[in-house]
Amino acid sequence: xxxxxxxxxxxxVGFNNKKVLNNVSISIESNDFIGIIxxxxxxxxxxxxxxxxxxxxxxxxxxxxxxxxxxxxxxQFTPFDKKFPIMVSDVVLSGLAGKKGLFKRYNxxxxxxxxxxxxxxxxxxxKDRAIGQLSGGQMQRVLLCRxxxxxxxxxxxxxxxxxxxxxxxxxxxEWLKELNKTIxxxxxxxxxxxxxxxxxxIACVNYDLHYxxxxxxxxxxxxxxxxxxxxxxxxxxxxxxxxNHVQTLK
Amino acid sequence: xxxxxxxxxxFINHAILAAxxxxxxxxxxxTYIVTKRMVxxxxxxxxxxxxxxxxxxxxxxxxxxxxxxxxxxAALGVKWFSKKGDIRNDSSIGIFWSLGMAIGIIxxxxxxxxxxxxxxxxxxxxxTVSSMELYIMALLTFVIVLVFSLFLRPILYFSFDENFxxxxxxxxxxxxxxxxxxxxxxxxxxxxxxGIILIMSMLTLPQNxxxxxxxxxxxxxxxxxxxxxxxxxxxxxxxxxxxIPSGASIIFTLALIFFIAKILRSLINKKKxxxxxx
Numbered sequence: 011x012x013x014x015x016x017x018x019x020x021x022x023v024g025f026n027n028k029k030v031l032n033n034v035s036i037s038i039e040s041n042d043f044i045g046i047i048x049x050x051x052x053x054x055x056x057x058x059x060x061x062x063x064x065x066x067x068x069x070x071x072x073x074x075x076x077x078x079x080x081x082x083x084x085x086q087f088t089p090f091d092k093k094f095p096i097m098v099s100d101v102v103l104s105g106l107a108g109k110k111g112l113f114k115r116y117n118x119x120x121x122x123x124x125x126x127x128x129x130x131x132x133x134x135x136x137k138d139r140a141i142g143q144l145s146g147g148q149m150q151r152v153l154l155c156r157x158x159x160x161x162x163x164x165x166x167x168x169x170x171x172x173x174x175x176x177x178x179x180x181x182x183x184e185w186l187k188e189l190n191k192t193i194x195x196x197x198x199x200x201x202x203x204x205x206x207x208x209x210x211x212i213a214c215v216n217y218d219l220h221y222x223x224x225x226x227x228x229x230x231x232x233x234x235x236x237x238x239x240x241x242x243x244x245x246x247x248x249x250x251x252x253x254n255h256v257q258t259l260k
Numbered sequence: 261x262x263x264x265x266x267x268x269x270x271f272i273n274h275a276i277l278a279a280x281x282x283x284x285x286x287x288x289x290x291t292y293i294v295t296k297r298m299v300x301x302x303x304x305x306x307x308x309x310x311x312x313x314x315x316x317x318x319x320x321x322x323x324x325x326x327x328x329x330x331x332x333x334a335a336l337g338v339k340w341f342s343k344k345g346d347i348r349n350d351s352s353i354g355i356f357w358s359l360g361m362a363i364g365i366i367x368x369x370x371x372x373x374x375x376x377x378x379x380x381x382x383x384x385x386x387x388t389v390s391s392m393e394l395y396i397m398a399l400l401t402f403v404i405v406l407v408f409s410l411f412l413r414p415i416l417y418f419s420f421d422e423n424f425x426x427x428x429x430x431x432x433x434x435x436x437x438x439x440x441x442x443x444x445x446x447x448x449x450x451x452x453x454x455g456i457i458l459i460m461s462m463l464t465l466p467q468n469x470x471x472x473x474x475x476x477x478x479x480x481x482x483x484x485x486x487x488x489x490x491x492x493x494x495x496x497x498x499x500x501x502x503x504i505p506s507g508a509s510i511i512f513t514l515a516l517i518f519f520i521a522k523i524l525r526s527l528i529n530k531k532k533x534x535x536x537x538x
Contacts, residue, residue, distance in 0.1 A: 062427040078429035085424060094295055095475045096420050104417035108428025112414055112435070140475035160428070 012039040014075060015164055015194060016061060021070030023053075023060050030056045034070070034219040038164065042194045043186075045209035045225070047202045048237055052216035054198045055086055058168055061196075079108030082162030084153050086198075087172040092142040099124060099137040101152050105159035120159075127155040130185070132178075146173030154182070158189075165189065167197045171204070183208045202227070271387050275506075278389040279492040281397040282453045282462065287485030288408050289446045290463035291470075291477065292439060296419050299464055301338055304353035306447050306459050308334035308360030313381055314367030323381070324393070327451060330360060331444035339440060384455030384507030386496060397449050404442055408481070411435065416477050453492075455507045462488065465514040472525045491517050 016038040023031040030053045038044065038061075048054050059065040060072070062083060082105070096104075102124040103116055110116060128134040131151040141149065150173050157165060165186075171179045186195055187208055199205045206212070212222040214237035222231065293302050309331040316326025334356045342349035368378070380388065389397075408415065418425045418432045425432045447459060454462045470483035495510030502509070 063429070064423060064427055078427075081427070083424060083427045085421075090421075091297070093471075094420055095471070095477045095480055096416060097476070100413075100416065101420065103413075104420060104425070105428075107414065107417045107425045107430040110414075112411055112431055116413060142475065156424070 012041045014038070015040050016075070017073040019071045021060065021072060022068040023056055023065060024068055032217050036213060036219060036221055038194055038196065040163065040194050043190045043208065043210040044196045044213055045202065045205045046196060046198045046213045046215055047200065048215035054215050055168055057215055058166055058198060061166065076163045079160060080163045082157035082160060082165040084157040084167040084170055086168040087150060090141065090149065094141065096141055098133060098139050098141065098152050101141060102128060102155040102159055105156035109160055124155065124159050127158055131155050147175050147178060150174050151178065162193060164194045164196070169198055171201070274389050274394060275386045275496060276493070277394055278386050278397065278453055279496065280489060281401045282450050283485050283488035283492060284401050285404055285446045286450060286462040287466060287488050288404050288481050289443050290467045291481045291484055293443065293463050294467040295477065299460065300350060301353050302443060302447065302463055303460055304338060304357040305331050305335050305444050306456050308356045309448055309451065310456055311360035311363030314364030318367040318371045324448065327448045328445060331448045332441055334360060335440045335444040381451060382455050382457050383505055384451070384453050384458060386453045386506045389452055393452055400445055400449055404446065407438065407442065412478065454510065458507050458511045461511040461514055465518050466491065469518045469521045472521050487517060
């Protein structure tokens with residue numbers, strides 16, 4: 011049983027006079043795990059910001075059947091202001107900013123929940139540290155905990171494995187697989203080789219959106235979707251890379 | 261005896277009370293300004309308010325009200341311009357900054373037969389603070405303390421990552437606009453104490469001194485207030501002994517405290533490294 015949680019129909023989005031997304035339609039269901047791929051500047055992040063309501067659409071409709079604060083969001087990694095005086099545990103709790111608004115208190119349950127997540131991500135020992143003292147990988151774990159603390163029904167991750175060490179990348183993807191049993195996940199990545207064994211479907215975004223309802227995709231299909239991305243090869247047969255990759259894993 | 265009699269006892273009492281209130285106002289607002297990297301926009305608001313002072317002189321109104329209106333308009337104007345995206349944020353700050361100063365000078369120049377003590381607006385004059393101004397300062401201090409203690413978490417969380425907070429549908433704009441108005445009013449009321457030119461130091465030096473010893477938003481506020489109060493009182497005393505203008509003396513003291521703290525901090529760090537490497 012899967013319900014549609016977000017329904018995007020014929021959406022056009024742009025900056026100033028330049029259209030970035032053309033007539034995009036996609037339905038996100040409650041048990042989806044969608045990998046979004048596409049070239050840089052193709053509109054991947056714009057699509058995510060549109061779903062989050064951070065970017066206004068020119069035309070088309072976005073229907074949300076879940077509340078905005080039930081979406082967990084891990085933004086693309088940007089060098090954060092290392093001088094900003096905030097502790098790790100506070101960054102995690104700030105994931106509740108939407109649910110709490112201005113007047114609701116942050117109670118012990120919230121702190122317990124944040125603590126459990128930090129333990130799971132292996133950052134509980136640095137919970138009282140200022141963010142200025144963290145490495146890129148540690149910060150990414152903190153931001154993942156922030157995205158999960160509000161018990162989201164949809165988790166959106168924009169390039170989550172940037173700056174993350176290989177060990178944690180594997181842990182991260184296993185964690186996401188586990189989460190996907192109960193919530194929907196959308197993940198932007200340019201490393202299609204790595205994500206294709208975890209995602210269920212693939213959306214190719216390059217001005218247009220082509221929704222590919224399978225986790226294996228061939229170069230020919232990518233070309234027909236007008237989605238020129240670099241495939242990281244794992245096999246001897248370059249144009250069958252992903253199908254091949256999945257098989258070798260099994 | 262009425263409590264206001266104590267306040268009116270001598271100008272020194274006024275000055276000490278003004279120092280306390282302005283330390284609280286600047287300690288809180290300055291921590292927000294410094295951590296959110298809004299020092300330049302605060303400079304713009306401060307200078308733009310001079311336009312309001314000039315017009316108020318021309319119309320025979322209270323310079324405080326003129327400055328307050330201009331400061332709030334400049335604060336909202338800069339925010340509006342940068343949000344609409346047709347003018348770069350720092351450019352619109354520069355425009356408001358210089359236009360406000362120009363308007364102020366023009367109106368003061370065409371005001372017939374009246375030359376106000378411009379120096380006291382440019383460099384401050386804590387010893388001429390009136391009891392009316394003290395009441396306004398006290399009221400504003402109360403509002404600022406109330407807002408920051410009730411909404412400390414939202415303020416901190418929204419400041420850290422505004423886009424993320426917006427993605428959660430958190431009420432980011434109402435907090436932003438409330439605080440920018442408080443900053444505008446806080447700056448205007450402190451013009452009397454530190455002056456337009458020197459007020460930026462009140463909003464940056466104590467906070468950066470405090471930040472040398474703490475990475476905690478709340479503690480930076482508390483340390484800033486203490487540093488600011490100590491610096492203001494020492495600066496005030498210095499201005500009496502040496503017969504120099506109080507505003508400049510206060511800022512010089514705050515800068516001195518900052519540099520001493522900076523040297524102290526690097527000595528402590530060196531000692532720590534020595535212990536760690538042993």
